[in-house]
Amino acid sequence: MPSSFDSVRVAVIGGGPAGLMAAEALTQRDIQVNVYDAMPSVGRKFLMAGKGGMNITHSEPLEPFLSRYGARRAQIAPLLDAFGPDALRAWLRGLGIETFVGSSGRVFPADMKAAPMLRAWLHRLREAGVHFHMRHKWCGWDTDAANADPARRGATHTLRFATPDGERTVICDAVIFALGGASWPRLGSDAAWVPLMTSRRVPVTPLRPANCGFDADWSPYLRERFAGQPVKPVAITLTDIDEKVHNRQGEILLTETGLEGSLIYALSAAMRERILADGDVTIALDLAPGLALERVVAEVTRPRGSRSMSSHLHSRIGIGGVKVALLHEILSKEAFTDAHRVAQAIKALPIRLTRARPIAEAISTAGGIPFEALDERLMIEQLPGAFCAGEMLDWEAPTGGYLLTACFASGLVAGRGASAYLEARRGSA
Numbered sequence: 194m195p196s197s198f199d200s201v202r203v204a205v206i207g208g209g210p211a212g213l214m215a216a217e218a219l220t221q222r223d224i225q226v227n228v229y230d231a232m233p234s235v236g237r238k239f240l241m242a243g244k245g246g247m248n249i250t251h252s253e254p255l256e257p258f259l260s261r262y263g264a265r266r267a268q269i270a271p272l273l274d275a276f277g278p279d280a281l282r283a284w285l286r287g288l289g290i291e292t293f294v295g296s297s298g299r300v301f302p303a304d305m306k307a308a309p310m311l312r313a314w315l316h317r318l319r320e321a322g323v324h325f326h327m328r329h330k331w332c333g334w335d336t337d338a339a340n341a342d343p344a345r346r347g348a349t350h351t352l353r354f355a356t357p358d359g360e361r362t363v364i365c366d367a368v369i370f371a372l373g374g375a376s377w378p379r380l381g382s383d384a385a386w387v388p389l390m391t392s393r394r395v396p397v398t399p400l401r402p403a404n405c406g407f408d409a410d411w412s413p414y415l416r417e418r419f420a421g422q423p424v425k426p427v428a429i430t431l432t433d434i435d436e437k438v439h440n441r442q443g444e445i446l447l448t449e450t451g452l453e454g455s456l457i458y459a460l461s462a463a464m465r466e467r468i469l470a471d472g473d474v475t476i477a478l479d480l481a482p483g484l485a486l487e488r489v490v491a492e493v494t495r496p497r498g499s500r501s502m503s504s505h506l507h508s509r510i511g512i513g514g515v516k517v518a519l520l521h522e523i524l525s526k527e528a529f530t531d532a533h534r535v536a537q538a539i540k541a542l543p544i545r546l547t548r549a550r551p552i553a554e555a556i557s558t559a560g561g562i563p564f565e566a567l568d569e570r571l572m573i574e575q576l577p578g579a580f581c582a583g584e585m586l587d588w589e590a591p592t593g594g595y596l597l598t599a600c601f602a603s604g605l606v607a608g609r610g611a612s613a614y615l616e617a618r619r620g621s622a
Contacts, residue, residue, distance in 0.1 A: 201227045203611055204352060204365040206331050208235025209381075210597060211583025211604035212371030213314060214276075218608025220321035224615065227363070228323060229354060230381065231330035236311045237380040238373065242556075242597075243307025249285070250278040250594035252294045261595045263462060265588035268564040272602040275609075278594070281601055288313045299594055329354040331372070333389045335362050349578030366618070367578045367611040371604060374558030374584035375400045382558075386585065395575045396566050402555035403589040404596075405461050406453030407468075407546040415522050420449040422515045428479035429456055430541070433463040434470050442482050447515055451546060458556065459591045465549050465559075473548075477541040480516045486540045493536040502529055512539065519544075557596055559589040570610025571603060578614060582607040 203219055205212045208230035216226045228235070251258060258278065262269040276284075282292050282300065290310050291303040302310055319325075332353040352363045373382030387397050425444035432438050443456035457464075460476075467474035481489055489510060497505035506520075507513040521529060523542055528534045552558060562581050566574055571586075573579045582603040590596050 201225065201363060201365045202367070202615070203227070204229060204350070204363055204368045205371065206230075206352070206368065207371035207373060207381075207583070208232070208325070209371060209373055209583060209600070210236070210239055211600040211607070212369065213318065214601045214604030215369045215371060215580070215582055215608035215611070216318055216323050217314075217321070218605045219612055220318065220323060222609075222612040224612060226323045227326060227365075228318075229326045229329040229331065229363070231328065232381045233327050235315070235325065235327075236307075238377050238382060239311065239597075240307050241377065241380060243305075246305045247302050247307040247310070248299045248592070248594045248597075249292065249302060250281050250300045250598045252278065252298045252300055258595070261590045261593070262588060262599070263590075265564070269588060269590075269599055269602075271569070272599060272606050276602040276605045278598055281598055285310065288317065297593075326354075326356075329356050329361065331386065331389070332360070333392070350576075367580070367614055369580045369582060369604075369607050369611055370585055371581075371583045371607070372585055374561060375552045376402070376555040376558050378553055382584065384558075390562065393576060395573055396563055398560040398563055398587045400552060400558045400560040401465060402549045402552040403461055403465070403559040404458040404556035404592050405465075405552075405554065406448060406457060406550040407451045407461075407464055407474075408548045408550065409451035409544060409546055411449075411451070412522060415447075415518055416449045419447050419515045419518050422447050423454070424478075424480075424515055424519070426482050427456065427516075428482040429460060430477040430479070431460055431463055431467075431474070434466050439463055442479075447519075450550070452544070453550070455592060459593075461549070461591075462559065462589055464546060468546065468548060473545055475543050475545045478519070478544055480512055480519070480539045480542060481510055484510060486536070489539050490533065490536040493539070494532040497532075502532075502535065506535070506539075510539070556592060557589060558584060559587070561585050561587040563587040568610075570613060571607040572610055572614065578611075580607040580611050580614075 202225045205216050205228045208228055216228050219226045259266050259270055285292055292300050293303055294300055332355050335351045335353045350365050350368045354361045372386045375384035376382060384400055391397055423444055423446050427445055428442040430440045439460055441459055444454055445452050445456050446454035464474050492509040503517050520538055524538055562585055571580050573581055583600045
């Protein structure tokens with residue numbers, strides 16, 4: 194038997210950006226909100242993401258901004274109409290957090306930190322009457338408890354939580370789920386909600402790693418000598434499953450198991466889907482993106498006398514270190530002595546990637562509850578009065594502020610949707 198019962202107006206399950214923004218949207222309608230989270234404190238993944246500099250959104254125009262959401266652009270666009278990058282920056286100013294645009298177009302808080310922003314936000318939410326319940330892990334629904342309370346038989350949802358003091362049942366008029374995906378489970382996003390949703394016949398697209406690294410079969414020498422080293426500048430050419438050719442320049446990181454880094458993350462969806470379709474994917478690395486092929490050929494084929502090919506490459510086109518190590522890794526000893534073959538490899542070095550890194554290591558996840566299972570307010574059609582926001586939804590985006598912007602926006606839309614739902618119920622009562 195549950196140890197205790199609570200009756201609340203709206204329950205928000207999940208204390209990340211999407212859940213907190215849903216709570217704020219509800220307080221703006223003078224609706225009492227209770228936030229439940231399985232962790233000892235809210236916003237843990239948000240704080241971790243901000244450790245290297247809190248990239249909150251991006252300054253690029255809306256058209257390219259929307260393109261970052263790929264196949265889900267049409268579904269994300271209305272969310273950003275409600276709360277886009279400019280609105281997010283204005284909202285931050287309202288918290289006392291100034292922002293600036295970095296050289297890459299990414300937007301950061303002035304102090305580059307997530308913690309001051311979260312503290313200011315939580316203070317405002319508490320001042321607005323939001324109640325926080327930590328170490329409350331959602332375990333599903335309990336319809337028997339709702340029927341046992343005559344005063345609450347008209348409530349929409351009866352929710353079960355595991356707490357340090359035993360099981361607690363919460364009866365509410367509406368619930369907003371913002372439980373995240375399956376990346377960084379130690380911070381709370383463990384995807385335990387998936388079987389709970391599917392048990393209620395809510396469709397869930399399988400969760401997959403996004404913004405993740407990929408494995409390559411490196412030699413022991415490359416792993417031991419060069420793991421952890423950045424490879425820059427570099428460009429990647431990749432053909433996706435729709436035969437569309439992607440070419441992007443940036444920086445990658447060579448790891449013990451393969452490759453990761455911002456450029457890999459930007460193309461991770463296309464790489465992942467190609468691996469799912471074909472079993473692996475081969476990308477072409479341009480190790481000298483600032484030089485045309487003709488120039489590389491001309492420089493590399495110059496007579497090198499007694500110098501080694503490695504010394505020659507460093508002298509003529511400034512390629513050395515980890516880039517030369519990658520050439521050695523892919524080319525045979527014979528090929529590495531052939532200047533024409535080396536030049537061609539510098540501009541298009543084939544790297545075979547065999548699998549995405551485990552989902553727990555990913556920055557974010559693809560998959561989740563599809564938009565087709567929701568109405569325009571982000572209410573789950575199968576569960577009236579239940580709304581969904583953030584990474585629980587089936588969408589993905591590269592790093593660069595796109596993930597957080599859509600999480601904030603979906604939380605706002607879900608909160609407003611729950612408010613409209615409650616108002617409609619009141620009107621029909």
